[in-house]
Amino acid sequence: MKASVQSRPIRLGFVALSDSAPIIMAQELGLYAKYGLHVELSREVGWATIRDKIIYGELEAAHAPAGLVVAASCGLGSIQVECLTGLVFNLNGNAVTLSQELWKKGVRDGMTLRRAITHGDDFLTLGVVHTYSAHNLLLRQWLRTYRIEPDRDVRIVVVPPAQVHANLKAGHLDGYCVGEPWNSLAVLSKTGWSVATSEEIAPRHPEKVLMVRSDYAKQFAGEHLLLIAALREACGFCARPENRERIMETLAQLEFVGVSIQALRMSMAGTYDYGNGRIEKHSNFHLFAGEGVNEPSGDKAIWIIRNLLASGVVKDPTLIPEDRAADWFRADLFEEAGRLAKPD
Structure with a gap:
């Protein structure tokens, strides 16, 4: 599929967190340009802002908690607007x-x-x-x-x-x-x-995803697939241990996460510092890529749906039907974007 002619930048939102790394590194590595995209990053205060800006069209795409796609699509906590994801940024974290x-x-x-x-x-x-x-x-x-x-x-x-x-x-x-x-x-x-x-x-729970409105994914299908392809490549970069120092140096910059490299290193260097003298190996604390990590599969959507119910956050199962999982987590888009990968 050919990309739509891009007449305006893709406004891509993120919140200052370590797991925003793929979005930020895609810019630093020139991956958006590599895939012919003009992307403007927009640092947002929190997830309610991300949700509202996606819903009202102030952002084309965003780094978002996986549950936000389900909630917005079902009108939980906001007006109902169909959303989807074609990429999972990370598990755990x-x-x-x-x-x-x-x-x-x-x-x-x-x-x-x-x-x-x-x-x-x-x-x-x-x-x-x-x-x-x-x-x-x-x-x-x-x-x-x-x-x-x-x-x-x-x-x-x-x-x-x-x-x-x-x-x-x-x-x-x-x-x-x-x-x-x-x-x-x-x-x-x-x-x-x-x-x-x-x-x-909850080992390997789905964490952040690329959230878009369903109508954006349809109207700008080619552009959306290229964005997934660029970010999928960035996820692979973020997963490799030899790249972590560069990632931490970039995230530490004020316009991104804006904290000390020491704070970032405590969870990104293969160990985790719990405090009070407890430090343990945690090579999977941030899972940015690997087998089954980035695919927005139905089982990830169902994990969210079932845990929203089990937690008591949502009490009525008819509000978040499991048979809609494949509408919200689009493994087909992930696979199609994978075919657009551009080897170096």
């Missing part, structure tokens, strides 16, 4: 971080957190970055593993990713589930420590 104050009170894991909640006087407030993102689902799953009931035993609130660390530091949050580098910043500042990674809670 999140962690649950708790305050250093809880550590001082003897909290070391979920069991001791439950004890602190049961016997403590304070009602804990935990942050997630969006109601329909994996972070909310993962946090709720982790809490229930230790018989802590979300919305009864703790308060869960939505806070944009770049603001969770500041709110933890100010004492407005007792913990949160977020992507990197916002867990590592809490560890570096000694205001928090990570109690669990998303790889431990």
Whole structure:
């Protein structure tokens, strides 16, 4: 299929997170130009902004939590607009971080957190970055593993990713589930420590995707496929360990993620620093490419649908029917874009 003649730039949104790396590196490596695309990157505050700008046509495409495609398509938390993804950027990549104050009170894991909640006087407030993102689902799953009931035993609130660390530091949050580098910043500042990674809670869960409106994918089909092809190549670059230093140097720039290379390195160099002296090997903390990683397969969509229901975030299964999974996660577009790959 030939690309549509591009009469305007593709406005591509992202949020300041380590897993925005493919979008940013595609620009730094000249991959958009390689595929004949004119792309303008737009750094956004959080996922509600990303969703609204996609819905109202202020962005053509965006880095987004996988659950946002389902939520927007079903009118959950917004007007209903059919959206889809033809590319999964990454699997895993999140962690649950708790305050250093809880550590001082003897909290070391979920069991001791439950004890602190049961016997403590304070009602804990935990942050997630969006109601329909994996972070909310993962946090709720982790809490229930230790018989802590979300919305009864703790308060869960939505806070944009770049603001969770500041709110933890100010004492407005007792913990949160977020992507990197916002867990590592809490560890570096000694205001928090990570109690669990998303790889431990739900291995290989779908995390961020390339989100577009379905009508954009239809009207600008060739352009959309070339964008997927460029970003698919960028995902492969980000997956290779020998490229991580360059990636971290780029992400550290103010216009992208804008944090120290040290904070980025804590999760991107093959280990993960939980804080308080615990450092472990985590070569799969960020999975940007590899077998089954980038394909927007039906099983990834169904993971989101079933976990939205299991978590209690969505109570009515008719609102998010599983038979729509293939409409939202388009493996056919991923495969078609793969045929447009341009070897160096």
